[in-house]
Amino acid sequence: MRVLILSFFYDPEPNDIKIHSLGAELVKRGHEVTTVTTFPNYPYGEIYDGYTQKWRQWETKDGVKVLRLPIYADHTRSGIKRILSYISFMLSVMIFAPFLTAKADVMWVYHPPLTTGMAGWWLSLLKRLPFVYDIQDMWPETLAATGMFSNPHGLRVVGAVAKWIYRRAKFVNVDTRGMQRNLIEKGVPEHKITVYQTWTDEAIYRPLERDPEVGKHYGLEGRFNVMFGGNMGLVQSLHTGIEAATKLQDLPDFQLVLIGDGLVLPDLQAMVEQRGLTNVRFIERQPASNMPALYAWADALWLPLKDDPLFEMTIPAKTQSYLACARPIICSVPGDGAEVIRASGAGVVCPPEDALALEKAIRRLYTMPRDEREKMGESGRIAYQTHFQRKLIIDQYEQLFQSIITK
Numbered sequence: 001m002r003v004l005i006l007s008f009f010y011d012p013e014p015n016d017i018k019i020h021s022l023g024a025e026l027v028k029r030g031h032e033v034t035t036v037t038t039f040p041n042y043p044y045g046e047i048y049d050g051y052t053q054k055w056r057q058w059e060t061k062d063g064v065k066v067l068r069l070p071i072y073a074d075h076t077r078s079g080i081k082r083i084l085s086y087i088s089f090m091l092s093v094m095i096f097a098p099f100l101t102a103k104a105d106v107m108w109v110y111h112p113p114l115t116t117g118m119a120g121w122w123l124s125l126l127k128r129l130p131f132v133y134d135i136q137d138m139w140p141e142t143l144a145a146t147g148m149f150s151n152p153h154g155l156r157v158v159g160a161v162a163k164w165i166y167r168r169a170k171f172v173n174v175d176t177r178g179m180q181r182n183l184i185e186k187g188v189p190e191h192k193i194t195v196y197q198t199w200t201d202e203a204i205y206r207p208l209e210r211d212p213e214v215g216k217h218y219g220l221e222g223r224f225n226v227m228f229g230g231n232m233g234l235v236q237s238l239h240t241g242i243e244a245a246t247k248l249q250d251l252p253d254f255q256l257v258l259i260g261d262g263l264v265l266p267d268l269q270a271m272v273e274q275r276g277l278t279n280v281r282f283i284e285r286q287p288a289s290n291m292p293a294l295y296a297w298a299d300a301l302w303l304p305l306k307d308d309p310l311f312e313m314t315i316p317a318k319t320q321s322y323l324a325c326a327r328p329i330i331c332s333v334p335g336d337g338a339e340v341i342r343a344s345g346a347g348v349v350c351p352p353e354d355a356l357a358l359e360k361a362i363r364r365l366y367t368m369p370r371d372e373r374e375k376m377g378e379s380g381r382i383a384y385q386t387h388f389q390r391k392l393i394i395d396q397y398e399q400l401f402q403s404i405i406t407k
Contacts, residue, residue, distance in 0.1 A: 001031040001401060004101060004129065006120050007110035008089055010037035011061065012048065014288065015231070017317045018198055019110055020061065025394045027063035034104065035064055036097050038071040038089050043231060043262060045075035045085075056096055069096055076263075086113040093119035098126045106401045107131040109169075114139050114158060117165040124168070130404050133169035136198075136317075138182055141310040163187065170404055176336040178313025194400060199390040200320040204288050207326040207381065208296045218283055220297040224254045226330065226362055227298035229291055230318050232262030237306045239264075240332065242271045243355030245280050248362060256302075259283040259294060295325045299373065300347065300365050304332040307352040315340055322346075323384035328376035330361050346380030 003026055011020035023033040039057070040048040047053060057068040069092035074081040097119075107129050109120035117133055124131045140158040144150060166172050166188045173194045174180055180193050215221040232238055238258065245256045256279060258268065265282075272280045286294065295301060301322045305311045312335025319340060322329050329347030331338050338349045348364060350357035365373060 001026075001106070001405060002102070002104040003031055003033045003401060004104035004107040004123075005033060005035040005037075005064075005110070006093065006097075006107060006116060006123065007035065007037050008086070008113055008116045009042060009110070010035060010040065010066070013040045013042040014285075015042055015317070017200065017320075020064065021199070021201065021390065022108070022394060022397060023064040024062035025390070026398065029398065031398075033064045034101055035066045036093060036101060037066065037068055038092075039068050039073070041071070041073035041075070043075050045073045047073055056100060067097070067100055069093060086115040090115035090119040094122045097123055101127075103127070104129055105405045108397075108401075109133050111135045112137045112139065112142070114162055114165070117169075118161070121165055121168050130170040132171045132173060132194075132400065132404070133165060134173045135179065136175070138179060138310060138313070141182075144310075159186075171400060173400075176313050176315050178336045182313055194396070196393050196396050197388050198315070198317060198320060199388050199393055200324050200384075201288065202324065202390055205292055205321045205324040207377075208292045210296045211293055214293045215297050218257075218294065218297075219255075219281055220257065220294075222253060224251065224299050224366055225257050225297055226254070226300045226302050226365075227257040227259065227295065228302045228304065229259040229286075229294065229321075232258065232260050232265045232268065234263060235306050235308075235311075236262075236264075237304050237332070237353050238268055239271060240304060240353050240355050240358055241302065242268060242275070242277070242280060244358040244362060245277055246275055247355065247359045249277070249279060251279075251363075251366060254362070254366065255279045255281050257281045257283060257298070259286060259291075261285045291321070292325050295322075295327055298327050300330050300362070301325075301327045302330045302332065303337070303341075305334075305337070305352055307334070307354075311335065311337070311352070320384060320388045323380040323388065326377040326381035328365060328373045329380060330358070330365065332358060340383070341380075344379055344383030345376060346383060347376050 005023050007019045010016050026033050039051050039053050053070050059066045072085050072088035074085040109131050111117050120131050139162050140155040171192050175198050180195050241256050248254050315337045331341040331349045332352045341347050348361045350361045
C-alpha cells in the first residue's frame with residue numbers, strides 16, 4: 001500500500017502528536033509512505049536551525065520520505081499573517097507536489113488548517129487519489145473561539161468551504177463523538193465519518209519514578225505541584241490558574257507550575273509579578289523527552305481550556321500524555337474531555353474558566369491521602385492502554401486505508 005500524507009505541521013514540531021508516528025508505523029508494517037509538509041517553524045514562526053527554505057527539500061525519517069515545501073512562516077496574533085502562512089503552503093502544494101510525488105493509493109490529509117484540505121482536494125483531483133480528511137479542530141468554530149478571525153461573513157465562507165471539502169473526501173475522521181455529531185448536523189453522512197482517537201508517543205510518555213536531581217533543579221522538591229505542560233495560547237485560559245493560585249496562598253507548600261511558552265506567556269508573567277505571587281513557577285519549554293521526568297513531580301496535572309461550546313466536543317491532545325504518565329488530573333474542560341476523566345476515574349473535573357472551582361479541586365486533592373491520588377493516576381494509565389494505545393488506533397487507520405483501496 002502506498003500512502004501519501006499531507007500536513008501543515010510535522011515532526012520535529014512539538015504539536016505533531018500523531019502525523020509522523022502514523023507514517024513511521026505504516027512503514028514498519030511494510031507500506032510505502034510519503035509526507036508532504038512545510039519547513040518546521042512552530043511555535044515561533046521561525047524556521048528551525050538546521051533547515052533553510054528552498055523550493056523543495058527531501059529527507060527520510062524512520063523510513064518515511066518527507067518532502068518539505070516553502071512557506072511564509074508566521075505564528076503571531078496577526079490573523080492576516082496567519083492566513084498568508086496557510087495560503088502559502090496551499091499554493092506550494094498545488095504547484096509543486098503534483099510533479100514531485102510518486103503515484104499513491106490513498107492520501108491522508110491532516111487538518112488544521114483548512115487550506116491544507118483545499119490543497120489535498122487539488123492533489124486528489126490531479127492524481128485521481130481518494131483521501132481521508134482527518135480533523136483535529138472544527139472550523140470555523142475554532143477560528144471564532146480563538147479570536148483569530150471573527151468576521152461573520154468570513155466565518156460563513158470558511159464554513160461553506162469546509163463542507164465543500166467534506167463532500168469530496170472519501171472519509172472524514174474525528175477523535176470525539178461530539179465532533180461526529182457536529183459533522184452530521186452539517187450534513188456529512190454518518191457512514192463516511194470515522195471516530196479514531198489520538199494517541200501519544202508511548203516511547204516517551206510513561207510513568208517514571210521521581211528523580212531528585214530534576215526536583216532540585218526545577219524547584220519541585222518539598223512542594224505540592226499542580227502542573228501544566230504545553231502551549232500557552234489563547235484557548236488554554238491559563239489566567240484561571242493564576243487566579244486560583246492567588247486564592248491558595250495559605251497553603252505554604254502549594255505551587256502552580258507552568259511549563260512551556262506561547263502567545264500569552266508574557267501576560268501570565270505580568271499577572272504573577274503584579275500580584276506578588278510566590279507560588280507560581282514558570283519553566284521554559286522542554287523537549288518532549290524531558291516531560292515525563294517533570295510530570296513525575298506533579299501531584300496533579302492540570303488540563304484547561306476556555307469555556308466555549310467548541311470545546312465541549314474536544315479532547316485536548318495533552319490528555320493522552322497525561323493519562324499515559326499515570327498522574328492524577330484536574331480537568332477544567334467541558335464535554336467529551338471531561339467525560340474521559342470521569343469515566344476513567346483519572347482525576348477530578350471542574351468547570352472551565354472558574355477560578356473558585358479550580359481552587360476547590362486543588363484543595364480536594366491537597367487534602368486527599370497520597371495513595372488515593374496515586375490510584376487516580378493508575379486508573380488513567382489503564383484507560384490509556386485500553387482506549388488510546390497507538391497500536392490499536394493505527395490498526396484502525398490501516399484497515400480503513402486498505403478498505404478504500406480494495407473497493
